[in-house]
Amino acid sequence: MSTTSPVGPVPSVGAGSALPSALCVLGLGLIGGSLLRAAADRVPVQGWSPGEATRDAAGAAGFDVAAGLDAALRTAADTDALVVLAAPVTAFAPLLAAVDRRCPTNRITDVGSVKAPVAGQVEALAPRARYVGSHPMAGTAQSGWDAGSATLFRGAAWVTCIDADTPVENWAPVAALALAVGSRVVPAEAAAHDEAVARISHLPHLLALALARVGVSGGSLALSLAASSFADATRVADTRPELIRAMCEANRGPLTDALDDFLGILGVARGSLASTGTLVGITRDGEQARAAFQRRAAGLTAITLSGDDLPEQLLSVGASGGYITGIEQTGSGIEVQAQCPGFD
Amino acid sequence: MSTTSPVGPVPSVGAGSALPSALCVLGLGLIGGSLLRAAADRVPVQGWSPGEATRDAAGAAGFDVAAGLDAALRTAADTDALVVLAAPVTAFAPLLAAVDRRCPTNRITDVGSVKAPVAGQVEALAPRARYVGSHPMAGTAQSGWDAGSATLFRGAAWVTCIDADTPVENWAPVAALALAVGSRVVPAEAAAHDEAVARISHLPHLLALALARVGVSGGSLALSLAASSFADATRVADTRPELIRAMCEANRGPLTDALDDFLGILGVARGSLASTGTLVGITRDGEQARAAFQRRAAGLTAITLSGDDLPEQLLSVGASGGYITGIEQTGSGIEVQAQCPGFD
Numbered sequence: 013m014s015t016t017s018p019v020g021p022v023p024s025v026g027a028g029s030a031l032p033s034a035l036c037v038l039g040l041g042l043i044g045g046s047l048l049r050a051a052a053d054r055v056p057v058q059g060w061s062p063g064e065a066t067r068d069a070a071g072a073a074g075f076d077v078a079a080g081l082d083a084a085l086r087t088a089a090d091t092d093a094l095v096v097l098a099a100p101v102t103a104f105a106p107l108l109a110a111v112d113r114r115c116p117t118n119r120i121t122d123v124g125s126v127k128a129p130v131a132g133q134v135e136a137l138a139p140r141a142r143y144v145g146s147h148p149m150a151g152t153a154q155s156g157w158d159a160g161s162a163t164l165f166r167g168a169a170w171v172t173c174i175d176a177d178t179p180v181e182n183w184a185p186v187a188a189l190a191l192a193v194g195s196r197v198v199p200a201e202a203a204a205h206d207e208a209v210a211r212i213s214h215l216p217h218l219l220a221l222a223l224a225r226v227g228v229s230g231g232s233l234a235l236s237l238a239a240s241s242f243a244d245a246t247r248v249a250d251t252r253p254e255l256i257r258a259m260c261e262a263n264r265g266p267l268t269d270a271l272d273d274f275l276g277i278l279g280v281a282r283g284s285l286a287s288t289g290t291l292v293g294i295t296r297d298g299e300q301a302r303a304a305f306q307r308r309a310a311g312l313t314a315i316t317l318s319g320d321d322l323p324e325q326l327l328s329v330g331a332s333g334g335y336i337t338g339i340e341q342t343g344s345g346i347e348v349q350a351q352c353p354g355f356d
Numbered sequence: 357m358s359t360t361s362p363v364g365p366v367p368s369v370g371a372g373s374a375l376p377s378a379l380c381v382l383g384l385g386l387i388g389g390s391l392l393r394a395a396a397d398r399v400p401v402q403g404w405s406p407g408e409a410t411r412d413a414a415g416a417a418g419f420d421v422a423a424g425l426d427a428a429l430r431t432a433a434d435t436d437a438l439v440v441l442a443a444p445v446t447a448f449a450p451l452l453a454a455v456d457r458r459c460p461t462n463r464i465t466d467v468g469s470v471k472a473p474v475a476g477q478v479e480a481l482a483p484r485a486r487y488v489g490s491h492p493m494a495g496t497a498q499s500g501w502d503a504g505s506a507t508l509f510r511g512a513a514w515v516t517c518i519d520a521d522t523p524v525e526n527w528a529p530v531a532a533l534a535l536a537v538g539s540r541v542v543p544a545e546a547a548a549h550d551e552a553v554a555r556i557s558h559l560p561h562l563l564a565l566a567l568a569r570v571g572v573s574g575g576s577l578a579l580s581l582a583a584s585s586f587a588d589a590t591r592v593a594d595t596r597p598e599l600i601r602a603m604c605e606a607n608r609g610p611l612t613d614a615l616d617d618f619l620g621i622l623g624v625a626r627g628s629l630a631s632t633g634t635l636v637g638i639t640r641d642g643e644q645a646r647a648a649f650q651r652r653a654a655g656l657t658a659i660t661l662s663g664d665d666l667p668e669q670l671l672s673v674g675a676s677g678g679y680i681t682g683i684e685q686t687g688s689g690i691e692v693q694a695q696c697p698g699f700d
């Protein structure tokens with residue numbers, strides 16, 4: 013890594029030469045439909061959805077929509093497209109089997125909210141595919157094609173999975189696509205991603221659900237008095253139960269660990285309150301933690317990465333709270349620009 | 357109760373004849389300072405703060421500010437003022453002792469976030485005072501005189517404490533004041549208030565603190581990936597630790613019960629996830645609970661209350677999720693307008 017002068021955290025999207033030659037998006041809901049719209053002016057895009065109404069809506073909006081899954085994947089094989097699995101994680105198995113039949117060595121990625129289980133599934137069902145998992149941390153309470161937007165990914169974190177053995181030429185097109193649609197690209201190993209999202213996304217959903225129940229147990233008076241602290245803390249309990257189950261149950265191990273951490277901290281506070289009447293520990297430690305969260309994007313520095321150990325360098329950027337802002341294919345290989353916390 | 361036609365939930369502020377003859381606000385921080393501003397065009401107001409800079413600022417803004425606590429309470433005695441304790445709950449003891457010396461039989465209220473412990477303190481230190489506890493559910497992250505606003509209470513719930521033995525003529529001036537500044541007045545027994553706020557305000561603060569710690573334990577990668585679900589769920593962890601401690605520690609019993617309910621629900625979900633891999637219970641029950649919260653203000657009906665059992669009628673309104681919208685002193689007694697969930 014070579015450190016240059018500190019700059020602001022706004023990414024410069026330099027992704028042109030590393031972009032995939034074409035894109036094949038399987039699933040045209042909120043994420044897939046948004047990706048089709050957002051990428052269309054950068055690369056040739058084709059989409060497919062199992063729902064006829066969704067295919068019709070996307071076609072009516074002017075997009076190239078395949079009539080069937082096999083047709084979509086034959087085109088993907090012909091155009092060397094990056095295949096994007098944008099269906100629910102629970103529907104990946106038949107898609108991967110079709111990939112293995114129709115375009116077995118294509119580049120593929122997915123946008124599911126867990127990464128290690130999907131990597132295992134790809135290894136089992138489409139072992140020749142050049143797979144790099146990814147996860148755009150974007151979403152709304154809505155779902156479906158109509159809820160999509162070309163701007164959904166702007167400024168959002170987009171995790172791209174890599175480990176020491178991943179060929180950088182497989183990772184680069186996925187990261188370049190994420191950059192092209194305006195995301196901050198965060199490289200991470202699949203297991204590290206799953207542990208992180210258990211803490212900052214999956215656990216908050218379970219807390220919101222449990223708090224909603226405790227509030228309702230207080231009866232109509234409690235609900236009538238509930239103001240912004242309760243409304244904000246239970247907001248994500250509005251998410252459809254099957255979506256919460258799909259992401260949380262697929263991340264069982266890391267989420268169980270996060271739950272145990274949380275139950276431990278809250279249980280200690282409960283014991284302290286009930287026995288000695290004090291909450292000094294949880295208020296002091298929690299305030300410091302929230303301040304650390306507020307500070308997280310401060311003091312980033314622009315750096316350039318290249319060389320044989322690029323995967324390790326990319327993982328260091330992600331682990332330190334940094335992100336990728338540009339990728340260039342140069343004569344001597346791939347060069348990556350990043351924003352990374354300074355070490356001053 | 358006599359039911360009339362259903363109307364919208366916007367309160368009609370009819371509080372004129374029941375308003376106190378004057379107001380003496382002790383403590384001019386966010387709540388006390390806002391109350392001084394909000395009530396000034398309806399009743400004569402005088403304020404006092406232990407801080408000279410605060411007194412000077414309130415005086416410079418054109419308000420009548422007493423130079424000392426005894427002077428303020430002597431004026432309160434002369435004008436039959438409603439004395440409002442707007443200091444932190446931990447500072448009430450010397451204020452109550454002064455009330456008992458200077459205006460022992462005046463009407464008094466307080467705006468603290470717990471009610472049963474304060475009622476006990478008043479009983480011990482100012483037993484002759486005509487006390488009715490209250491709690492405006494309004495606030496911001498800021499504090500102090502400069503953070504105050506005449507509009508702080510508009511649309512907020514304002515709990516006014518009553519029980520079967522409370523003389524309605526003690527309750528009415530406090531409720532009329534809350535109506536005059538734009539609040540929804542919610543009658544409740546002190547213990548019921550404390551149990552309700554433990555669930556919908558105090559517990560959410562502890563959850564935010566604990567979640568902030570679990571997120572930080574995930575390291576820089578986790579904080580970098582945290583989006584709105586984590587930010588919203590930890591927002592109130594920004595509250596000053598001494599304020600969180602003051603309100604939560606003073607409500608030890610009800611908060612311990614709420615913590616036990618929460619730990620039980622989350623612990624069952626943890627066990628289900630770890631043993632069988634399913635979260636069907638918490639997602640189903642939590643979604644229903646959140647929907648009940650979203651529906652809470654639907655279907656209110658205008659009713660008029662009067663008669664010898666007015667305290668019981670008022671408590672029924674609060675317990676059912678309704679609120680008071682008007683109070684009139686009529687020839688035959690006090691008449692109260694309310695919005696209450698319909699029973700159709």
